[in-house]
Amino acid sequence: MSNKLIDLQHISKAFDGQLVLDDLNLYIRENEFLTLLGPSGCGKTTTLRILGGFEQPDKGKVIFDGKDITDLAPNKRQLNTVFQKYALFTHMNVADNIAFGLRIRKKSEDYIRDKIKYALKLVNLEGFENRMPDSLSGGQQQRIAIARAIVNEPKVLLLDEPLGALDLKLRKDMQYELIRLKNELGITFIYVTHDQEEALTMSDTIVVMNQGYIQQIGTPEDIYNEPQNAFVADFIGDSNIVGGTMVRDKLVEILGVRFACVDTGFGVNKPVDAVIRPEDLELYALPKGAEKGSPEYDKVSSKAYELNPGYFEGVVTDLIFKGVHYEMDVEANGYTWLVHSTKMFPVGTHVLMNLDPFNIQIMNKPESEDEQAVTLNEM
Amino acid sequence: MKKKHNALLSGPYLVWTAAFIVIPLILIVYYGFTDENHHLTLSNIAKITDPVTLKALFLSLLLSAMATVICLILAYPLAMILARMKNGASAIITTVFIIPMWMNSLLRIFAWQTLLERNGVINQVLSFLHLPPQHLINTPAAIALGMIYDYLPFMLLPLYNALTKLDWNVVNAAYDLGANRRQTFFKVIIPLTMPGIVSGITMVFVPALTTFVISDFLGGSKVLLIGNIIDQQFTQVGNWNAGSGLSLVLMIFILISMAVMQHYESDDEGVSSIL
Numbered sequence: 001m002s003n004k005l006i007d008l009q010h011i012s013k014a015f016d017g018q019l020v021l022d023d024l025n026l027y028i029r030e031n032e033f034l035t036l037l038g039p040s041g042c043g044k045t046t047t048l049r050i051l052g053g054f055e056q057p058d059k060g061k062v063i064f065d066g067k068d069i070t071d072l073a074p075n076k077r078q079l080n081t082v083f084q085k086y087a088l089f090t091h092m093n094v095a096d097n098i099a100f101g102l103r104i105r106k107k108s109e110d111y112i113r114d115k116i117k118y119a120l121k122l123v124n125l126e127g128f129e130n131r132m133p134d135s136l137s138g139g140q141q142q143r144i145a146i147a148r149a150i151v152n153e154p155k156v157l158l159l160d161e162p163l164g165a166l167d168l169k170l171r172k173d174m175q176y177e178l179i180r181l182k183n184e185l186g187i188t189f190i191y192v193t194h195d196q197e198e199a200l201t202m203s204d205t206i207v208v209m210n211q212g213y214i215q216q217i218g219t220p221e222d223i224y225n226e227p228q229n230a231f232v233a234d235f236i237g238d239s240n241i242v243g244g245t246m247v248r249d250k251l252v253e254i255l256g257v258r259f260a261c262v263d264t265g266f267g268v269n270k271p272v273d274a275v276i277r278p279e280d281l282e283l284y285a286l287p288k289g290a291e292k293g294s295p296e297y298d299k300v301s302s303k304a305y306e307l308n309p310g311y312f313e314g315v316v317t318d319l320i321f322k323g324v325h326y327e328m329d330v331e332a333n334g335y336t337w338l339v340h341s342t343k344m345f346p347v348g349t350h351v352l353m354n355l356d357p358f359n360i361q362i363m364n365k366p367e368s369e370d371e372q373a374v375t376l377n378e379m
Numbered sequence: 380m381k382k383k384h385n386a387l388l389s390g391p392y393l394v395w396t397a398a399f400i401v402i403p404l405i406l407i408v409y410y411g412f413t414d415e416n417h418h419l420t421l422s423n424i425a426k427i428t429d430p431v432t433l434k435a436l437f438l439s440l441l442l443s444a445m446a447t448v449i450c451l452i453l454a455y456p457l458a459m460i461l462a463r464m465k466n467g468a469s470a471i472i473t474t475v476f477i478i479p480m481w482m483n484s485l486l487r488i489f490a491w492q493t494l495l496e497r498n499g500v501i502n503q504v505l506s507f508l509h510l511p512p513q514h515l516i517n518t519p520a521a522i523a524l525g526m527i528y529d530y531l532p533f534m535l536l537p538l539y540n541a542l543t544k545l546d547w548n549v550v551n552a553a554y555d556l557g558a559n560r561r562q563t564f565f566k567v568i569i570p571l572t573m574p575g576i577v578s579g580i581t582m583v584f585v586p587a588l589t590t591f592v593i594s595d596f597l598g599g600s601k602v603l604l605i606g607n608i609i610d611q612q613f614t615q616v617g618n619w620n621a622g623s624g625l626s627l628v629l630m631i632f633i634l635i636s637m638a639v640m641q642h643y644e645s646d647d648e649g650v651s652s653i654l
């Protein structure tokens with residue numbers, strides 16, 4: 001990846017006195033697939049609108065290719081937008097919608113005809129040239145909106161939840177198509193979604209936002225494996241987030257049980273949050289009626305002990321089959337743990353539960369006012 | 380059972396339509412194509428070729444077309460400003476512009492008469508300033524002014540409605556695709572608000588074409604519109620046949636103009652290319 005193509009510097013924006021973006025700093029490299037991810041109302045669309053030029057930031061600058069474009073009109077910017085609600089020209093047919101930008105730039109009609117054909121093929125709507133937007137389904141309209149933007153071969157494509165209206169199968173296909181498109185055309189993508197799975201599968205870089213703040217920027221792996229705070233951990237995939245105490249380096253006490261972990265530098269006896277992914281919890285079924293200290297019990301517990309010198313004991317209280325895996329609730333030490341496993345443990349099974357030290361993610365507990373914004377209650 | 384119910388409900392409307400729309404129309408057609416002895420004739424229709432009548436018809440067409448265009452040019456930017464304002468403010472200001480509609484039309488025109496008269500308010504102010512008095516009343520311009528003033532709200536309201544319904548993201552999409560303000564206005568905003576423009580034009584052009592009150596007050600007996608000629612046939616000459624014949628001719632002009640408008644409403648390309 002090369003140099004910064006777009007640089008958002010200290011962007012703030014308020015609507016009616018309500019701060020929507022607060023000192024946002026973000027850069028986008030050429031050819032990057034960057035995703036803005038966050039819950040509804042966190043300022044994703046507002047950020048895109050500032051990039052597109054439809055909204056002026058109250059403070060801060062938008063730098064594009066080294067030039068300050070904060071005050072540049074939208075039609076002079078080298079980027080195109082796929083709007084959240086399609087925004088097709090309802091008085092024009094599909095072909096004229098797609099041709100709009102090309103006609104403005106006075107391309108030849110031959111060129112335009114080829115481009116329309118190419119774009120419709122790309123979005124899997126061949127032969128739709130003469131249809132009116134009103135006669136299309138939401139998903140089809142969305143794909144026309146994508147076609148209308150990409151025929152202009154912009155340097156940067158802004159996409160605001162472009163696959164939101166599509167069904168799962170089509171969404172998967174379009175995800176694949178969009179990535180192919182990006183690689184084929186060499187366009188930089190700035191993508192907005194509140195679907196974390198979509199963000200994880202498509203992006204080079206994910207920007208997790210909440211309430212106008214950037215919570216974390218990183219690769220999908222970073223964001224998933226090393227969430228920087230409880231908000232990110234909770235928003236990206238399911239997770240168990242429990243309070244605990246960092247006894248010393250590499251040893252954490254969670255709900256009264258001490259576990260080995262790999263984190264260091266938190267100090268001694270410091271309160272922390274531990275994030276544990278449901279698929280990282282291992283379950284060991286206890287034989288029916290096995291008492292603590294009995295040989296049957298010890299056989300299971302010594303197996304659990306191999307993974308980590310510390311384990312929970314609990315009962316499976318809920319079980320759902322999710323297709324690839326089973327999703328279970330396990331009551332242990334006063335907390336309902338979410339567990340994913342390919343093995344099934346019927347409701348009522350007594351289990352021991354343990355996990356690899358590597359899979360315990362330790363985070364500082366939020367303390368200052370600023371970090372309060374990170375907590376989960378706003379979701 | 381249900382059908383019977385529906386027929387029962389629509390009954391009063393059918394009676395109304397027959398009594399006040401269909402029967403008068405038939406009577407006008409009957410009078411228009413007969414003479415006082417109830418013989419079939421085209422002479423009533425042919426009266427339109429009378430030089431005075433023809434002149435009145437052309438003046439009517441000219442003035443009402445002018446008034447319509449000026450109303451459109453005045454109302455469109457205003458409607459755009461109003462539609463883009465925050466909810467509360469636009470409602471109040473729109474109401475201010477609509478209030479004249481609630482006043483009696485005669486009163487409004489009478490007000491203009493007292494302003495424009497030879498010894499009216501404007502000329503009094505001019506003489507106070509030692510400026511020569513102007514000949515304002517009883518001119519085609521005065522009539523056009525009256526039409527514009529009288530019918531502006533009827534243009535404004537449909538335009539305002541159409542513009543508030545316009546999805547501003549679509550306008551942004553046009554900018555986004557490289558269109559400048561002018562291109563966006565003519566290629567996107569105008570076509571998408573065409574229904575409002577068409578009904579605004581119809582609401583102004585048709586009453587302006589048929590008016591006789593405005594020309595009565597502001598044109599005196601010097602400037603006659605086709606409405607005045609028809610009015611005279613009924614009220615002064617007492618020739619219902621001629622009056623009906625001329626009404627039919629006027630109706631044909633209105634039907635043609637509405638057909639043209641309908642055509643443009645469905646074919647947006649046409650409008651953006653003529654504009």
Ligand SMILES: Nc1ncnc2c1ncn2[C@@H]1O[C@H](COP(=O)(O)OP(=O)(O)OP(=O)(O)O)[C@@H](O)[C@H]1O
Nearest residue numbers: 015016020039040041042043044045046047084194
């Ligand atoms: N034009 C506006 N006027 C007033 N408030 C606005 C305006 N645009 C956005 N907001 C507010 O700013 C906040 C952020 O909005 P934004 O559209 O950026 O959210 P989002 O992250 O795109 O959400 P979603 O996922 O629902 O699309 C919201 O609280 C919204 O109500």
Ligand SMILES: [Mg+2]
Nearest residue numbers: 044045084160
């Ligand atoms: Mg949004």
